Amino acid sequence: MKTLIACYSHTGKTLTVSEKLQEQIKADMTRIEPVKDRWYVIKAIHAYLEKKWPIKPCITDIDDYDCLIVCSPIWAGRTTPGVIQYLEELENTSGKKFAVLVTMGGDGSELATIQLRNGLEAKGMEFVDKLVINGSAQKSGEWEAITKNFAQKFME
Ligand SMILES: Cc1cc2nc3c(=O)[nH]c(=O)nc-3n(C[C@H](O)[C@H](O)[C@H](O)COP(=O)(O)O)c2cc1C
Structure with a gap:
């Protein structure tokens, strides 16, 4: 499966996990980068309100790929404003798989993963799986084994 x-x-932290996944599945990577940074409280409020932030150019046309894996930290229980903007800019998504x-830092990601899943399914994409790395898995180092296991699904 050709994966982005x-x-x-x-x-x-999300980049460290994403790079481990990339190494396992030999995927391409594109970085989602907001045009400007904001204060911590603004970050949390905007994430909570599901606002979008302008992002720098990156790969948004996924015509060449079979699968897309969207990676994000959790802010205020949700995904981040730059990632919401990225979902909106995606092109040629219909029928493609996604994870x-x-x-x-803590635990309890259900809302964020549902938010991402809904956004991508609305673009005609097909859900494969989700990977949630909580604070304790980051601290214990357990994230590495969990990530390797998750990678198997994209290695056919
Ligand atoms: C503005 C902001 C809000 C956050 N809100 C949450 C939260 O609601 N729940 C949680 O478990 N961690 C929260 N965190 C912690 C991050 O999700 C966590 O540190 C994440 O692994 C950081 O990923 P990164 O290093 O890739 O940015 C928040 C961090 C920031 C900066």
């Missing part, structure tokens, strides 16, 4: 990993990471990968 689209990763937003503010402090590098979501989220990292968080």
Whole structure:
């Protein structure tokens, strides 16, 4: 499966997991980068309100790929404004497979993964799986084994 990993990471944790996944499945990666950064509280409020932030150019046309993995940290229980903008800019999505990968400091990602899943299914894409790396999996190092296991699904 030719796979594109689209990763937003503010402090590098989601990027570390995404790079491990990329190494396993030999995928391409594109970075989702907001045009400007905002204060912590603005980040949390905008995420909570599901606002969109303009992003720098990155790969949004996925015609060449079979599968897209969208990677995001959790802010205020949700995905981030740059990632919501990315979903809106995606092109040639119909019939393509997708997965979501989220990292968080605490636990409880259900809302964010549902939010991402709904956004991508609305673009005619087909859900494969989700990977949730919580704070304890990050601290214990368990994230690495969980990520390798998740990668299997994209290695056919
Ligand atoms: C504005 C903001 C809000 C956050 N909200 C949550 C949250 O609601 N729940 C949680 O578990 N972690 C929360 N976090 C922690 C991040 O999700 C966590 O540190 C994540 O792994 C960071 O990924 P990154 O290094 O790729 O940016 C928040 C972090 C920021 C900056």
